[in-house]
Amino acid sequence: MTRVIRGQTLSFAADGKAVHESRGAVAVGDDGTILWAGPQSLLPQGFAQAEVDDYGDKLVMPGFIDAHIHFPQYRMLAAPGKDLLDWLTRFTFPEESRYADAAYARAAAAIFLKRLFAHGTTSALAFCSVHKTCAEALFAAAEAHGMALVTGKTMMDRNAIPAVEDTPETGARETVELYEKWHGKGRLRYAVTPRFAITSSDAQLKVSGELLSSLPGALMQTHLSESPGEIAFVKELFPRAKDYTDVYDHYGLLSDRSLFAHGIHLSDRECARLSESGSTVVHCPTSNTFLGSGLMSMRWLREQDRPVHLGVATDVGGGTSYSMLATLGETYKVQMLTGYKPTAHELFRMATRGNAGRLKIDHETGALEHGKFADIVVLDPEATPVLASRHELSSSLEDVLFSLMILGGDRAVTATYVKGRKVHERA
Ligand code: GUN
Numbered sequence: 556m557t558r559v560i561r562g563q564t565l566s567f568a569a570d571g572k573a574v575h576e577s578r579g580a581v582a583v584g585d586d587g588t589i590l591w592a593g594p595q596s597l598l599p600q601g602f603a604q605a606e607v608d609d610y611g612d613k614l615v616m617p618g619f620i621d622a623h624i625h626f627p628q629y630r631m632l633a634a635p636g637k638d639l640l641d642w643l644t645r646f647t648f649p650e651e652s653r654y655a656d657a658a659y660a661r662a663a664a665a666i667f668l669k670r671l672f673a674h675g676t677t678s679a680l681a682f683c684s685v686h687k688t689c690a691e692a693l694f695a696a697a698e699a700h701g702m703a704l705v706t707g708k709t710m711m712d713r714n715a716i717p718a719v720e721d722t723p724e725t726g727a728r729e730t731v732e733l734y735e736k737w738h739g740k741g742r743l744r745y746a747v748t749p750r751f752a753i754t755s756s757d758a759q760l761k762v763s764g765e766l767l768s769s770l771p772g773a774l775m776q777t778h779l780s781e782s783p784g785e786i787a788f789v790k791e792l793f794p795r796a797k798d799y800t801d802v803y804d805h806y807g808l809l810s811d812r813s814l815f816a817h818g819i820h821l822s823d824r825e826c827a828r829l830s831e832s833g834s835t836v837v838h839c840p841t842s843n844t845f846l847g848s849g850l851m852s853m854r855w856l857r858e859q860d861r862p863v864h865l866g867v868a869t870d871v872g873g874g875t876s877y878s879m880l881a882t883l884g885e886t887y888k889v890q891m892l893t894g895y896k897p898t899a900h901e902l903f904r905m906a907t908r909g910n911a912g913r914l915k916i917d918h919e920t921g922a923l924e925h926g927k928f929a930d931i932v933v934l935d936p937e938a939t940p941v942l943a944s945r946h947e948l949s950s951s952l953e954d955v956l957f958s959l960m961i962l963g964g965d966r967a968v969t970a971t972y973v974k975g976r977k978v979h980e981r982a
Pocket residue numbers: 625639643647750751778781842870873874
């Protein structure tokens with residue numbers, strides 16, 4: 556049955572311009588794709604008999620896309636580490652060791668996806684634990700929802716604890732097995748996932764580069780230049796590398812399918828190589844302030860002669876919120892501290908069409924356009940008393956988006972649709 560979703564529609568076009576209808580409609584077909592989007596007054600007669608979900612003045616937008624999140628950290632937000640390395644050793648590795656248990660991983664995957672939907676997130680590039688069981692569970696759960704999800708088994712063969720370590724050989728074998736089983740199934744994609752240079756030996760980084768170039772369509776995700784302690788350790792482990800970025804570059808891990816979380820302390824040379832290779836740096840502001848890692852400067856990364864592609868993400872559980880709205884609010888604050896004042900329009904675009912492009916899923920999601928899947932979030936600009944009061948003062952769409960990202964969170968999410976099916980509705 557065709558369904559028409561009515562509301563104040565907002566999406567971003569390929570040229571970056573906002574497409575906004577104060578009385579808009581999105582017609583969704585049986586197959587979960589968008590058949591038509593535009594002003595209600597122009598809705599074609601053919602949809603007159605369709606079921607209607609009418610959201611009045613609420614915002615109907617493409618669902619948020621989280622470009623970096625850790626599934627097996629779903630319940631360990633707010634773990635008070637001294638810094639990144641302390642946080643990883645004391646809290647993260649023990650928690651991730653549980654995901655060797657398939658039943659545990661399956662139950663966690665159901666909760667994790669439910670939580671994403673409750674926060675308006677419809678797609679993600681996610682880390683799993685080192686265990687194949689963990690990736691199996693997340694792929695299966697995402698496939699059942701018809702979701703565009705990119706993930707992979709983490710590879711890490713040193714500097715952790717045995718319960719979360721693999722070897723270059725087992726890591727590669729399981730990566731290929733998972734890729735063959737899941738990549739391209741429904742809307743799923745595989746990401747080759749070496750955790751970071753500290754927990755992967757030279758041999759494992761070499762294998763990671765080989766996997767990236769030999770598995771067609773696969774992405775690569777890792778961490779780069781997040782904390783001072785991490786950077787110093789990388790220097791000790793790879794004394795011959797020019798810098799942290801060069802470690803990955805040496806093994807062929809820089810590419811237009813590569814996403815690097817954080818990138819806070821990058822030199823001009825590193826930015827130039829990331830730019831040249833088409834790589835993406837993913838900004839994770841709530842994690843960076845929580846772990847005391849530093850302030851990532853979008854302006855520095857985008858310097859005109861060597862602009863680096865940027866994404867934005869929660870980095871749960873280092874990040875302190877599942878909400879991409881809250882994440883955009885914190886992006887604003889961190890950028891203000893680095894001397895740059897982003898607009899809400901710019902940040903909402905990054906979290907939807909922008910991230911879709913970085914994850915290479917922009918042909919199927921990230922905008923309210925004919926032929927794309929109906930991955931949609933409905934936001935209420937008056938969801939809380941504070942938002943409602945602020946809304947009385949709003950005089951433009953920019954104002955509405957701005958107050959939503961600064962003051963909104965999961966309470967601002969009225970409903971979420973994945974592939975045209977309602978997966979969350981606020982009670
Ligand atoms: N660097 C390596 N692993 C991690 C992780 O799980 N979270 C964060 N924030 N940084 C990392």
